[in-house]
Amino acid sequence: MAFETLLSPLKVGSITLKNRVMMGSMHTGLEEHPDGSFRLAAFYAERARGGVGLIVTGGFAPNAAGRVFEEGAELVSEEQLDFHRPFVKAVHENDGKIVLQILHTGRYGLLENCVAPSPITAPINFYRPKELTPDDILQTIEDYARCAKLAQKAGYDGVEIMGSEGYLINQFIAKCTNKRSDDWGGSYENRIRFPLRIVERVREESGEDFLIIFRLSCLDLVEDGSSFEEVVELGQRVEEAGASLINTGIGWHEARIPTIAMMVPRAAFAWLTGRLRPHLNIPIVTSNRINDPYVAESLLRDGLADMVSMARPFLADENFVNKTAEGRPEEINTCIACNQACLDHIFKMETATCLVNPRAGHETELNYVTASIPKSIAV
Numbered sequence: 435m436a437f438e439t440l441l442s443p444l445k446v447g448s449i450t451l452k453n454r455v456m457m458g459s460m461h462t463g464l465e466e467h468p469d470g471s472f473r474l475a476a477f478y479a480e481r482a483r484g485g486v487g488l489i490v491t492g493g494f495a496p497n498a499a500g501r502v503f504e505e506g507a508e509l510v511s512e513e514q515l516d517f518h519r520p521f522v523k524a525v526h527e528n529d530g531k532i533v534l535q536i537l538h539t540g541r542y543g544l545l546e547n548c549v550a551p552s553p554i555t556a557p558i559n560f561y562r563p564k565e566l567t568p569d570d571i572l573q574t575i576e577d578y579a580r581c582a583k584l585a586q587k588a589g590y591d592g593v594e595i596m597g598s599e600g601y602l603i604n605q606f607i608a609k610c611t612n613k614r615s616d617d618w619g620g621s622y623e624n625r626i627r628f629p630l631r632i633v634e635r636v637r638e639e640s641g642e643d644f645l646i647i648f649r650l651s652c653l654d655l656v657e658d659g660s661s662f663e664e665v666v667e668l669g670q671r672v673e674e675a676g677a678s679l680i681n682t683g684i685g686w687h688e689a690r691i692p693t694i695a696m697m698v699p700r701a702a703f704a705w706l707t708g709r710l711r712p713h714l715n716i717p718i719v720t721s722n723r724i725n726d727p728y729v730a731e732s733l734l735r736d737g738l739a740d741m742v743s744m745a746r747p748f749l750a751d752e753n754f755v756n757k758t759a760e761g762r763p764e765e766i767n768t769c770i771a772c773n774q775a776c777l778d779h780i781f782k783m784e785t786a787t788c789l790v791n792p793r794a795g796h797e798t799e800l801n802y803v804t805a806s807i808p809k810s811i812a813v
Contacts, residue, residue, distance in 0.1 A: 437758050438728055439734040444487070444741055446717055447678035448643045451531060451592060451741075453735060455755050456681070456719055458659040458745035459535040459594065460776070461492040462795055463785040465507035469798075471517045475524040476797035481748050482530030485755030487741075489525055490647070490681075492595050493537025496581035498573065499549045500538030500602065509534065509581050509588075518588040526589070533592040533645055534585040536578055540602030541611070542687060551606045551628075552613040557688045560651075570629065571618055574602075579635035582644075592645020595632060597672075598683025603629045604651055607668065611657035626668055630675045637676030647719075648677040652706040655689035662706075666713045673716050681719040681743060682707045694746075696771040698723050701733055708738030719743045725769045727758040744769075747793070749776055749788040767791055 453463045464470040464477065477556065478489055493500040495508040505605055509518070518534070524530040541550035541563040549570065550563035582593045597603040605611040613621045618627060629648070636646055650669055660668070667682055684703045685693040692698050693720040700723050707720035717740035724730055730742040747754055751767035758766070767790055775789045788794040793802070 437731045437763075438524060440727060440731045440742070441755075441759055444717060447645055449531065449645055449678075451487040452529070453485070453755060454741040455485075455487050455730070456484045456741055456743040457481055457489045457748045458681075458721055458743040459492055459500070459537075459596070460491040460745045460749070460786065461780055463780055463783070464795065465492050465494065466505055467785065471520050473795070473798050475521040477795060478521045478530075478532065479524035479528050480752040480797055482525045482528035482532075484748075484751075484753040485759060486530065486748065487755075488591075489498070489530055489532040490743075491532065491534050493535045493596060496536050496538055496577040499543070499545070500540070500574075500577075501545060502537075503544040505542075509536075509584050510577070512584065512587065512773070515584065518585075518590070524591040531591045531645075533594050533647060534581075534588075534590045535594040535596055535649075536581050536585075537596040538574070538578075538602040539747055540605045542601060550611065551604070551619060552611060554611055554613070556600075568616060570620070575628070575631050575635055578632045579639040582636040582646075583639045586640050586644055591641075592647065592678065593636065594647040594649055594681065595629070595636065595677075596649045597629050598649045598651035600651075600656070600686030600688060603632070604654070604686065606683055607651075607664075608654060608656070608659050610656060615715055622664055622667070626671060629668070630671055633672055633675035633677055645678045646676055647679045647681050648672045649681045651684070651686075652682045652710060653684050655685040655691045655693070655702065659686070662709070666710060669710055669714055669718075673714055677716060679717050679719065679741075680710075682710070682715060682721060684722050690712050693722055694771060695773065698771070700726060700729050700756045701726065704733050704738045708736070711737070711739065721745075723771065725771070727754070727763045727766070746771065746773075746776055746788070749786065750791050752794070 704720045720739035721739040721743035725747045747769040750769040793800045
């Protein structure tokens with residue numbers, strides 16, 4: 435099988451991507467590291483050089499209440515732009531595109547002052563969130579817009595608004611976490627007002643030539659989550675509000691159904707993207723357990739998506755796309771979905787790397803050279 439569809443260009447808004455491969459957002463731990471800017475520049479440059487069409491950064495909070503933890507990454511002022519510019523420049527110098535993910539954790543934040551639409555503690559957190567007031571909500575919307583404008587000043591090609599996986603935006607959308615009786619809760623129209631207003635304000639602040647990706651939860655996998663009909667409505671309304679691209683997400687972090695573990699079949703949830711795609715006029719991205727170019731090509735050829743997102747596979751092999759394009763897919767160092775050196779490291783506040791590629795995340799430290807005397811080694 436050739437990979438004509440996977441490697442073909444994709445027009446998204448006013449930007450043309452060189453192929454249909456997205457490097458999905460991953461928190462690496464370098465976002466908070468003292469040398470993080472320098473190390474992220476090397477990390478992202480290698481992935482851009484490896485051929486990926488679009489890179490999404492790890493999540494940066496739009497305000498202090500949205501951080502993952504107390505010292506978590508945020509983009510709230512111009513003083514922080516110098517941290518971002520080196521790796522944005524590194525990606526562009528290697529013929530890549532890069533967007534900043536804006537992530538507000540809501541009740542998932544490991545913060546005493548975490549916030550949510552309603553004061554309901556998450557099963558995976560021990561902090562009870564403070565209920566946002568109407569004024570807090572309006573300010574948070576403005577914080578998203580400010581973050582997007584700062585990202586534009588840093589040179590990013592766009593932003594991804596994280597609206598899935600059970601984070602703050604998802605918490606507003608779902609009945610199980612939104613028990614409000616004001617303009618921001620109750621009916622579905624009220625519950626989606628928050629994400630729609632965010633997209634509108636981001637578009638107003640950034641202009642037309644800036645990518646806005648909305649990460650939309652196709653399947654919450656929690657009780658009283660969104661129905662598929664509601665997912666379709668939100669996708670259409672987000673498009674009307676100014677989104678350039680819909681990136682689909684599966685499952686909240688508290689969901690008990692595995693979505694990315696080794697036992698999950700490849701592309702197990704892509705059928706949902708295929709079901710949503712006919713209802714939209716903007717491109718849509720499918721994700722979760724796609725780690726093979728043959729699978730990726732099949733998904734696109736079968737019309738299930740316009741683009742594929744892979745995150746951990748780019749930890750395993752930064753040259754995934756180049757090897758595919760050069761007819762060497764069998765040489766790809768495949769992600770085995772073990773999560774032992776990526777997610778497990780992040781949960782321990784360590785730098786993410788990869789069990790099958792320990793150089794990932796350590797590009798400035800581990801610079802291998804060809805051995806002067808070759809050896810044959812059995813493993």
